[in-house]
Amino acid sequence: MKEGFEFPMVTASKLSLSLRKLVRGVGINDAEYKTSYRDNKGKTYKCPYYERWKSMVERGYSEKYKETRTTYKDVTICEEWHTFSNFRSWMEKQDWEGKQLDKDIILPNNKVYSPQTCVFVSSQVNTLLSDNGKSRGKYKQGVSFRKATGKFQAQCKNGAGKQKKLGYFPTEAQAYEAYVTYKHALILKVADEQRDIRVKNGLLLHAQLLLDTLEEVTA
Numbered sequence: 001m002k003e004g005f006e007f008p009m010v011t012a013s014k015l016s017l018s019l020r021k022l023v024r025g026v027g028i029n030d031a032e033y034k035t036s037y038r039d040n041k042g043k044t045y046k047c048p049y050y051e052r053w054k055s056m057v058e059r060g061y062s063e064k065y066k067e068t069r070t071t072y073k074d075v076t077i078c079e080e081w082h083t084f085s086n087f088r089s090w091m092e093k094q095d096w097e098g099k100q101l102d103k104d105i106i107l108p109n110n111k112v113y114s115p116q117t118c119v120f121v122s123s124q125v126n127t128l129l130s131d132n133g134k135s136r137g138k139y140k141q142g143v144s145f146r147k148a149t150g151k152f153q154a155q156c157k158n159g160a161g162k163q164k165k166l167g168y169f170p171t172e173a174q175a176y177e178a179y180v181t182y183k184h185a186l187i188l189k190v191a192d193e194q195r196d197i198r199v200k201n202g203l204l205l206h207a208q209l210l211l212d213t214l215e216e217v218t219a
Helices: 014-018 048-061 063-068 084-091 123-128 172-192 197-218
Strands: 036-038 044-046 100-102 119-121 143-146 151-157 163-169
Touching: 044 048, 048 063, 048 084, 048 100, 100 123, 119 197, 123 172, 123 197, 143 172, 151 172, 163 172, 172 197
Parallel strands: none
Antiparallel strands: 036 044, 100 119, 143 151, 151 163
């Protein structure tokens, strides 16, 4: 049974509808049914469409969320998706089960959630392009300095969640080149495995942008 059809559509009462508040001051839950429901056996059901929408609104408008995730500082949501039913209509047409909503694979550095820029992707694809900017320190992505050796180490996630060590180098630029070479090949491999042309083309674009950063470093 598909995940989206496991949720029982229980009509919301007029009182329940009247008590609804805006989600994060902007999100309008206009569903005519209860988006969360507990049956007489105590089992709780949550609408998968609403859960994805609410999570997106949190990322777009929760100040607390943005404080701990600085890459979301300027992220917003298009006005159309401020209304839940509009987001659900779009999501119902997507291949979303078991996948995560992404806003910047199709359009690199995009800051707006919208039907034109979003797509559902696997967790592997969603983490493939993460730059860990907050935790990596002052050096280039994939590069760290090892005092014990006096050299720069290059390493990169292998696409399966494990860190792959790429060697030690005398300069940061050389270590970064090793990282980019490995990461570029990995992105091309993952792109080739995609059935959604939007995701494939987006990954290819990210791969090219990665090469462009290398040219800037080695120029």
